[in-house]
Amino acid sequence: MSTASAIHGSRLADIVGPSNVITDPAQLAAYTIDKKVPSAAARPQSTEEIFDLVKFAVKEKLAIVATGARTKLGMGLPPRQYDIALDVTRLDRLVSYDPGDLTLSVEAGMPLHNLGAILAEHHQFLPLAVPYYNHTTIGGAVASGVDGPLRQFYGTARDYLLGMEFVTGEGVAAKSGGRVVKNVTGYDIHKLMIGALGTLGVITRLNFKTFPMLTSIRAFMATFQTVERACGMRNRVSQSHLTPVTMEIFSPGVADLFSSEAASRVAPTSLPKDLLSKTRWTFTSGFSGNPNTLTRYETELRKMAEECGAVDATVLEGPELTSAFALKREFIPIALESSPAATILKISVLPRQMSEALANASREADNNRLRWTAMARGLGVIYFAILPTESNDATKRQVLQAADNILAACAALGGHATIPWCPTQWKNELKVWGLPRADFAQMLKLKKVFDPAGIFSPGRFVGGI
Numbered sequence: 397m398s399t400a401s402a403i404h405g406s407r408l409a410d411i412v413g414p415s416n417v418i419t420d421p422a423q424l425a426a427y428t429i430d431k432k433v434p435s436a437a438a439r440p441q442s443t444e445e446i447f448d449l450v451k452f453a454v455k456e457k458l459a460i461v462a463t464g465a466r467t468k469l470g471m472g473l474p475p476r477q478y479d480i481a482l483d484v485t486r487l488d489r490l491v492s493y494d495p496g497d498l499t500l501s502v503e504a505g506m507p508l509h510n511l512g513a514i515l516a517e518h519h520q521f522l523p524l525a526v527p528y529y530n531h532t533t534i535g536g537a538v539a540s541g542v543d544g545p546l547r548q549f550y551g552t553a554r555d556y557l558l559g560m561e562f563v564t565g566e567g568v569a570a571k572s573g574g575r576v577v578k579n580v581t582g583y584d585i586h587k588l589m590i591g592a593l594g595t596l597g598v599i600t601r602l603n604f605k606t607f608p609m610l611t612s613i614r615a616f617m618a619t620f621q622t623v624e625r626a627c628g629m630r631n632r633v634s635q636s637h638l639t640p641v642t643m644e645i646f647s648p649g650v651a652d653l654f655s656s657e658a659a660s661r662v663a664p665t666s667l668p669k670d671l672l673s674k675t676r677w678t679f680t681s682g683f684s685g686n687p688n689t690l691t692r693y694e695t696e697l698r699k700m701a702e703e704c705g706a707v708d709a710t711v712l713e714g715p716e717l718t719s720a721f722a723l724k725r726e727f728i729p730i731a732l733e734s735s736p737a738a739t740i741l742k743i744s745v746l747p748r749q750m751s752e753a754l755a756n757a758s759r760e761a762d763n764n765r766l767r768w769t770a771m772a773r774g775l776g777v778i779y780f781a782i783l784p785t786e787s788n789d790a791t792k793r794q795v796l797q798a799a800d801n802i803l804a805a806c807a808a809l810g811g812h813a814t815i816p817w818c819p820t821q822w823k824n825e826l827k828v829w830g831l832p833r834a835d836f837a838q839m840l841k842l843k844k845v846f847d848p849a850g851i852f853s854p855g856r857f858v859g860g861i
Contacts (some may be wrong), residue, residue, distance in 0.1 A: 411506040420544030427481035430474035437481035451567035464533030468506025476855035490683035523550035541591020560586030596846040600849035618701035618709040619676040627751035642682035643774030665719040737787035737820040743778040745811035756805040764794040
């Protein structure tokens with residue numbers, strides 16, 4: 397350890413206690429971001445300690461990256477500077493919970509899975525069913541901005557996050573929103589923190605609206621020969637009076653992905669053999685309700701599927717449904733585990749343009765001889781996973797070509813695409829945050845307001861913010 401690092405470690409120990417500072421290189425390796433390792437990691441247990449850590453970092457011109465369970469540190473660009481990993485996992489309390497009002501306040505370091513168990517005792521849940529669900533913290537799930545299958549009915553965190561407390565880059569406590577569903581206390585500044593990768597502040601507390609737990613859930617699955625027909629089914633359902641809880645379309649390659657060794661490591665569960673087709677596109681939709689509602693959904697979905705040209709259809713419930721939901725929730729980590737150079741594009745288009753966007757992406761991957769698979773949410777968000785078998789220079793050129801063309805094709809449809817996950821060594825050449833954005837100047841202004849010294853995750857966000 398250098399003299400400077402020793403001094404910094406000593407000062408961090410004064411703030412959070414010696415037992416909550418990590419300077420051992422072997423232990424610090426767990427906080428690596430794109431091959432960059434911090435000089436130290438600090439584990440505060442209070443907002444006051446975070447104040448002091450931030451003020452110290454500003455004074456010493458040190459860069460901070462807030463971390464939780466570290467499941468999504470691979471997202472974004474490599475940090476320009478990375479001195480202190482601010483580990484919030486000791487901020488893990490349920491501050492308040494009123495089941496009657498369907499509201500709660502929780503510290504950012506609480507594991508999402510643990511929070512789910514607490515809510516389940518009161519027959520409630522938070523529809524934040526995101527990848528790495530059994531490991532991620534609630535703060536990390538919000539800061540990364542990832543979504544999950546329940547987005548179809550419940551929306552994203554933006555729709556049920558009532559308020560937030562965070563520490564700015566000046567070491568000042570900030571609060572936005574409130575703890576009640578009806579809140580008129582000002583601007584929803586906390587929504588800027590969603591998906592910002594901690595570049596604007598350190599999230600310390602979050603207030604959510606909760607929901608009654610779903611009962612009597614089933615899922616409908618139908619396979620189609622073409623992506624156009626699968627998307628046609630999606631359009632029929634969306635134009636009907638049905639309001640499914642989930643709705644996704646899977647490419648043929650998902651069948652092999654979900655039966656792979658990578659899937660067994662990430663989500664140790666399994667589906668019945670041949671449930672997903674290896675040659676056809678699969679439409680899936682989850683629905684809930686009383687027995688009469690379930691029967692009506694199944695009848696109407698089967699009729700729609702037949703009219704849209706489905707090859708076959710089936711309904712899942714019980715353990716099979718639980719396994720299917722877990723696998724599609726963990727689609728991203730399974731894909732990342734299945735290739736040495738997995739590159740995942742997030743494509744956002746209008747729902748009626750999903751078919752064309754998927755066709756464009758698959759054509760570009762095929763033209764560059766790249767293995768791929770895709771999961772498309774019914775609301776127009778597509779996760780297109782390019783899964784090369786090698787990570788050499790030739791493969792990189794193929795991926796770069798395909799990704800550039802996919803981004804351009806998405807823009808031509810009026811949509812937007814990014815590359816949230818890809819190999820570290822390719823990040824300087826891939827357009828990780830997509831094509832240039834018209835609102836980039838406003839982003840810079842916000843960064844300057846919230847983090848004037850630029851100490852939070854410098855370089856990781858759009859345009860190297």
